[in-house]
Amino acid sequence: MKQSPRVLGRPRHDENAKPTKDIVLETATRLFIKEGYKNISMDDVAKACNVTKATIYYYYPTKGELYTSALIAMMDRIKLSILQILEQPKPFKERLQQLVEVHLSATIDIDMKNFMKEATINLSESQLRQVQASENDMYQTIERTMQVEMENGTIRKGNAKFFAHNFMALMTVGYLKDGDGKPLLGAVDKTAKEVTNFFWLSVQNNH
Amino acid sequence: MKQSPRVLGRPRHDENAKPTKDIVLETATRLFIKEGYKNISMDDVAKACNVTKATIYYYYPTKGELYTSALIAMMDRIKLSILQILEQPKPFKERLQQLVEVHLSATIDIDMKNFMKEATINLSESQLRQVQASENDMYQTIERTMQVEMENGTIRKGNAKFFAHNFMALMTVGYLKDGDGKPLLGAVDKTAKEVTNFFWLSVQNNH
Amino acid sequence: MKQSPRVLGRPRHDENAKPTKDIVLETATRLFIKEGYKNISMDDVAKACNVTKATIYYYYPTKGELYTSALIAMMDRIKLSILQILEQPKPFKERLQQLVEVHLSATIDIDMKNFMKEATINLSESQLRQVQASENDMYQTIERTMQVEMENGTIRKGNAKFFAHNFMALMTVGYLKDGDGKPLLGAVDKTAKEVTNFFWLSVQNNH
Amino acid sequence: MKQSPRVLGRPRHDENAKPTKDIVLETATRLFIKEGYKNISMDDVAKACNVTKATIYYYYPTKGELYTSALIAMMDRIKLSILQILEQPKPFKERLQQLVEVHLSATIDIDMKNFMKEATINLSESQLRQVQASENDMYQTIERTMQVEMENGTIRKGNAKFFAHNFMALMTVGYLKDGDGKPLLGAVDKTAKEVTNFFWLSVQNNH
DNA sequence: TATGAATGAGACTTCATTCAT
DNA sequence: TATGAATGAAGTCTCATTCAT
Known part of the structure; x- marks a missing residue:
């Protein structure tokens, strides 16, 4: 023992x-x-x-506090990684694709909705607020870039928050496995391409 | 007492x-x-x-069994409702939009990923298999229609399973609330339209 | 084990x-x-x-609840026993003496102050209120008799609550042991007599 | 942190x-x-x-040791304060009254029975002995004076230890609050008078 | 068909105490 | 002299499960 x-x-x-x-x-x-x-x-x-x-x-001091700290640390790391990728001088689509690729490579399915649900149920109000603030921060990093690219005319005009969440939602589909446990769309890079493409078709600007 | x-x-x-x-x-x-x-x-x-x-x-007989039954019953009901909507003689896009609308109206956020995660962790293998089968059934209902519409040329060719999961993922974004707890995109019908549109732009066939 | x-x-x-x-x-x-x-x-x-x-x-449901119930049950029993003794058609002093005797015979030192202190520190407000109400009830049983006997002229006029608490305080002195663990004032009946007498000297009416 | x-x-x-x-x-x-x-x-x-x-x-070295030291220090201080008051060249009753007044002014309810109970339960035998010795010392300070005053004929003959404990027991009743949290008998000086008087009526010598 | 009474395992948390620095 | 880091034991409470009725 x-x-x-x-x-x-x-x-x-x-x-x-x-x-x-x-x-x-x-x-x-x-x-x-x-x-x-x-x-x-x-x-x-x-x-x-x-x-x-x-x-x-x-x-x-408590399990809730540990969970809160863990979530915040995680989101901070994700936010940073997102920021670094999005700040590069590359075409937007390529940056998005890299975002997906990096995150799928982490292998653990980081499903925000899940975390936020557990947070809502199990944390104290003050802890929840902290976590929500952190989540917000993370999404805003994407939102802001979306906004910029809308103004650039790279992508069509729309609700930047909605776009950001859609992007993340599609990203988690990338973890999808088929019956045998193999990634549905093949290797990470191929999956990332497919996911990005799906998103891109929806947001690209056709004038 | x-x-x-x-x-x-x-x-x-x-x-x-x-x-x-x-x-x-x-x-x-x-x-x-x-x-x-x-x-x-x-x-x-x-x-x-x-x-x-x-x-x-x-x-x-056990909590796991109850959870299994509950999940299966739920998925069966969803599957049925999906089937009824998708079988209607209406343009595909309209059927999809109705799908979203009906599900957002249910008000409870039915996030499959969540359920499947909890199932994976907490159920016995045999229970898990049952639940997975049921989930598969549910998605296949959409997949099959996607397949048909691809062949019809209504939507572009692609991985039907991937499309189905993307659709469901985007659907759950519809539950998104802003800071004040109000739906991000307004009333259910408007939200449903936005969500469907986002999906549609990605899958529509431009020849 | x-x-x-x-x-x-x-x-x-x-x-x-x-x-x-x-x-x-x-x-x-x-x-x-x-x-x-x-x-x-x-x-x-x-x-x-x-x-x-x-x-x-x-x-x-909780330890506090058990403690609360235990205290209340105990005080109810004491109150009842007090009532039965005080209601007898005997001279007041004799009734008091019997009260002491009965309680010293119970052998466990029922020190209210102690219980109330622990209650104050460890119980929830609502539990505390219940216990306080019960304690109050118990003391009032004595108070009321004191009041009656004051009006009868058996004992001098004074604050009945103060008298009641003094009586109980003196009663617990009856448990006092000397260095060898033997009761300071001898057998229970003798102790009861001494204690009662001490109280009585203070409250008797000398006109 | x-x-x-x-x-x-x-x-x-x-x-x-x-x-x-x-x-x-x-x-x-x-x-x-x-x-x-x-x-x-x-x-x-x-x-x-x-x-x-x-x-x-x-x-x-241990919590028990700290408690022991704390109790002993406290009793020593009390003993000293008792001694200083009792040694004054004033009528005994006035000295007693001052004793009550000083202790009620300390605002914290110093209930010996409580401490001794906790000591009995939680301390080691050797620690307990130390505390008991200290308690004994403290009470003996009063006892001795009682003895002297008995011999003087100021108070009636009786068990000095019993008298001392009765006095202390009555003293703690002085802390008594009514339902609103206000002292039952009013300001400290008035309370001290009442308490002393109650004791005095019992012990005074009427020849 | 449905319940009341009971359990064993395990969860979160507190706390006296220890030891290298 | 004083601290920061760590532990083991114990305490309160929850919960899935069992069984006689």
Whole structure:
């Protein structure tokens, strides 16, 4: 049962080790993404980090707080990655395609709706507000670019928020597997092309 | 303590009353859709049905079984409703729009990905297979029509399954609310139009 | 470790057995009186009742609720016993003395201040209100008699509530043990006499 | 996370600052009196002192030891204050009244029975003995004076220990509040008078 | 057909205590 | 002198499930 008997008290400091707090957050994020809030217990997180539950609580006062932090950290990372890709001096369509490709490569299905639903049900109001703000931020990064490209005339005029959410929704379809568990549309790059193309056909400007 | 004293023994049979088994299934479906598998306890279901937990177990041997039945019943109903709409002698685009409209009117966000995720995590393999079969059935109803319309030349050639999932994904964006909790695109009919249009621009055949 | 392996489900009904709910309440009351709220765990109560924790929760939704019920039941019993003694057609002083005697005979030190302090700290507001109401009831039983005897001229005029609380405070001194653990004033009847006398000297009417 | 970033290492020594050990003891005493042993955690004490838990442990090896020290310190202080008041060259009744007044002014209800109960349950035997010795000391201070006044003929002959405990028991009734939270007998001086008078009527010598 | 009573496992959380620095 | 990091044990509560009636 005992995995690796740990000692009480402060562990001797290992110079190039990641701080436990970060390990916990990363591990928790991964687990929550894969299995959701209610299916992951604090003990699961602890075991995956090879520390005890109490250690988790030393850094995060409640499970809700840990989930909140995990979600926000995740969204921040996604937002950054989106930003970096969208800021490149490339045709818009190519940037979108790269966006899809990068995200499909992450292999974990990052389905925002799911997270937000679990957040709504399980978090406190203040935690929920934080998460919502973070989600909003993330989407706005895309929205703003959509807006710019509308003004450029690259894509047709429309509701930028609607476009952004549609894009993300289509993106998650890219994870779709067929009966045998193989990606429906083939390799990641091909899938990304198909997904982007589907979106593009809808938003491109035909004058 | 006693909340609503129920009579002991077998209740007198009310001719127009729905069988308990059906009440349980409907109630459970509603609750599971709204809050998910792990957030709804057998007691929650029992209370909402105004019976005891033991009664639920009389009809459904496990929670997983109840969830399975609820999901399948729901998908069957959706499938039927999809079928009825898609079979009508109307232009394809109009049928799609009606599809969206009907589903947005149901007000509960029926997000398949969510259900399937929870199913994957919480159900037994055999239960999961049943649910997957049912999901497949439901999508195939749309896929087949897509296929037909591709052959008709109404929409462009492409992967019908991919199209079907894209359509459903875009549909759930229709539930999107802005910061104030108001639908992003206005009333249901307007939203349905926008959503359908977005999809249509992507799939229409331009020869 | 296992005390007596119990079976799942509903136990066969034993005709002349006390209902579990009552057993729980009585046991809990005894334990809480002896050790206080925080020192008794739900598991302690369960073990003392030879049932599982879950059974306790089946009857009492929270520990606070169990404590509340226990306190109220106890105070009700005390109030009743007080009432019965005070209603007798005997000189007031004799009734008081019997009161002390009966309560010292119960051997457990029923120190109201203690219970009320723990209640204040650990109960919810609504629970606290219930307990306070019950405490008030109990004291008023004595107060009312004090009032009557003041009007009769048996005891001097004064604040009846103050008198009642003083009486109870002096009563708990009766439990006092010396260094060897022996009652300071000897046997219960002698102690009761001393305590009553102390109170009486203070309240008797000398015209 | 960090609430008030404290500087690392040994803090510069502030000449007029109280030693940490004393601060801890005083703070702990206050908290334990108000909420009791089990309701105050070492972390509570630490936070209230604005130091960390480990610091508390640096000065007091266990929670029981801290409680023991706190109780003893408190009783010592009380004993001293009692002594100073009782040693004055004033009529005994006036001294008693001042005793009540001083203690009611401290506003915190110092209910010995409570502390001794918690001590009995939670302390080790050796700790308990220390506390009992301290309690005994405190009461003996009063007892001795009672003894003297009995011999003087100021008060009637009786069990001095019993008298002392009765006096303290009546004193705590002085904290009594009515339903609105207002002191039952009015301002502190008036209350002290009433309480003393009640005691005095019982013990005074009428020859 | 339906219920009331009970359980065992596991969830979240708290807390006294330890130890390297 | 004081701290930050960590633990193990225990506490409150929830929940799917079982069984006699």
